[in-house]
Amino acid sequence: MTSGVAPRVLRGRRAERAVLERTVADVRAGRGRALLVRGEAGVGKSALLQYVAGRADGARIARAAGAESEMELPFAGLHQLCAPMLDRRDRLPDPQRAALAVAFGDAAGPAPDRFLVGVAVLSLLAAVSEEQPLLCLIDDAQWLDSTSAQTLTFAARRLLAERVGLLFAIREAAAGPEWRGLPELRVDGLPDEDARALLDSAVPGRLDAQVRDRIVAETRGNPLALLELPRGLTAAELAGGFGRPDARPLATQIERSFEQRMRSLPEPAQTVLLAAAAEPLGDAGLLRRATRLLDLPAGAGAPAEAAGLIELGSRVRFRHPLVRTAVYRAASPAERRDVHRALARATDAA
Ligand SMILES: Nc1ncnc2c1ncn2[C@@H]1O[C@H](COP(=O)(O)OP(=O)(O)O)[C@@H](O)[C@H]1O
Numbered sequence: 001m002t003s004g005v006a007p008r009v010l011r012g013r014r015a016e017r018a019v020l021e022r023t024v025a026d027v028r029a030g031r032g033r034a035l036l037v038r039g040e041a042g043v044g045k046s047a048l049l050q051y052v053a054g055r056a057d058g059a060r061i062a063r064a065a066g067a068e069s070e071m072e073l074p075f076a077g078l079h080q081l082c083a084p085m086l087d088r089r090d091r092l093p094d095p096q097r098a099a100l101a102v103a104f105g106d107a108a109g110p111a112p113d114r115f116l117v118g119v120a121v122l123s124l125l126a127a128v129s130e131e132q133p134l135l136c137l138i139d140d141a142q143w144l145d146s147t148s149a150q151t152l153t154f155a156a157r158r159l160l161a162e163r164v165g166l167l168f169a170i171r172e173a174a175a176g177p178e179w180r181g182l183p184e185l186r187v188d189g190l191p192d193e194d195a196r197a198l199l200d201s202a203v204p205g206r207l208d209a210q211v212r213d214r215i216v217a218e219t220r221g222n223p224l225a226l227l228e229l230p231r232g233l234t235a236a237e238l239a240g241g242f243g244r245p246d247a248r249p250l251a252t253q254i255e256r257s258f259e260q261r262m263r264s265l266p267e268p269a270q271t272v273l274l275a276a277a278a279e280p281l282g283d284a285g286l287l288r289r290a291t292r293l294l295d296l297p298a299g300a301g302a303p304a305e306a307a308g309l310i311e312l313g314s315r316v317r318f319r320h321p322l323v324r325t326a327v328y329r330a331a332s333p334a335e336r337r338d339v340h341r342a343l344a345r346a347t348d349a350a
């Protein structure tokens with residue numbers, strides 16, 4: 001489960017790719033590795049995790065992603081990561097297996113000992129890696145529930161000779177104590193040349209050189225900003241009049257741009273976006289049932305797809321988590337209530 005859409009070409013990033021390649025090579029060679037891929041929203045962390053997934057021939061990929069709406073649910077993130085591996089739990093010693101069962105709600109009991117859950121996760125990852133190297137890609141780690149973050153970083157600090165890699169993408173603002181001291185790959189904006197090339201690929205027609213340099217400077221090479229912010233500019237601005245420098249933080253500017261794009265859509269499409277934003281799991285069937293309960297016609301979401309804000313495939317995927325944030329933030333409390341009610345009823349109906 002990734003957020004965002006993988007770029008067709010990853011521009012630049014030679015140094016970053018080299019670090020990732022080395023990490024994967026170490027894992028294959030039986031040197032367990034943990035890595036925090038750290039940087040601001042839109043800088044390309046998910047794209048780099050996707051790059052790893054593409055370089056992992058013969059390895060097993062396990063994924064999880066933190067979700068803002070699940071931060072209060074203990075072990076939600078860990079469960080996402082581990083659920084597909086649970087067929088291996090019979091390899092674990094009884095106390096570890098019991099701790100996992102309680103953590104994941106498969107057995108009743110008092111809250112399990114955190115240490116035991118951490119050890120159990122480590123054993124589970126190790127058991128899986130006996131068959132093939134295991135790369136765990138955990139996106140948006142800033143939104144992991146705290147028990148999952150603690151358990152996974154516990155495991156990350158104890159990887160030794162297992163063929164296990166734990167790679168986390170995390171926004172830089174999020175820096176709880178559990179993340180401290182783990183190896184980091186800092187991701188900054190693209191260098192000017194790569195940024196210019198990405199910008200040119202995003203803007204139809206020729207871009208005035210001064211405007212281009214200015215956008216590159218103001219976005220500090222942030223790929224999402226490069227792809228998104230020019231959309232808010234008129235043809236005249238793109239041709240050279242790009243005016244007022246914008247003092248707002250980049251993430252806010254990007255969110256505003258997504259919000260404008262959303263507001264230009266027909267109302268039913270906006271409602272579909274809001275319902276999708278309120279539904280954390282990307283469950284397409286659930287979203288379809290909810291939109292029916294909201295009396296929206298089939299295909300109501302198509303304009304939002306055409307605008308590139310969301311993919312409504314077998315899973316629902318926002319173009320970037322900032323789209324979700326922008327959509328949710330832009331809605332009124334009453335609008336949010338309506339979609340939450342529809343989602344709740346759609347869940348019951350399943
Ligand atoms: N090196 C790159 N070359 C081309 N496009 C990129 C690159 N890095 C990121 N992108 C694109 O920029 C957008 C934001 O990247 P993403 O990985 O989602 O950022 P983050 O996960 O850090 O918020 C995505 O559309 C992604 O495809």
Ligand SMILES: [Mg+2]
Binds near residue numbers: 139
């Ligand atoms: Mg991301």
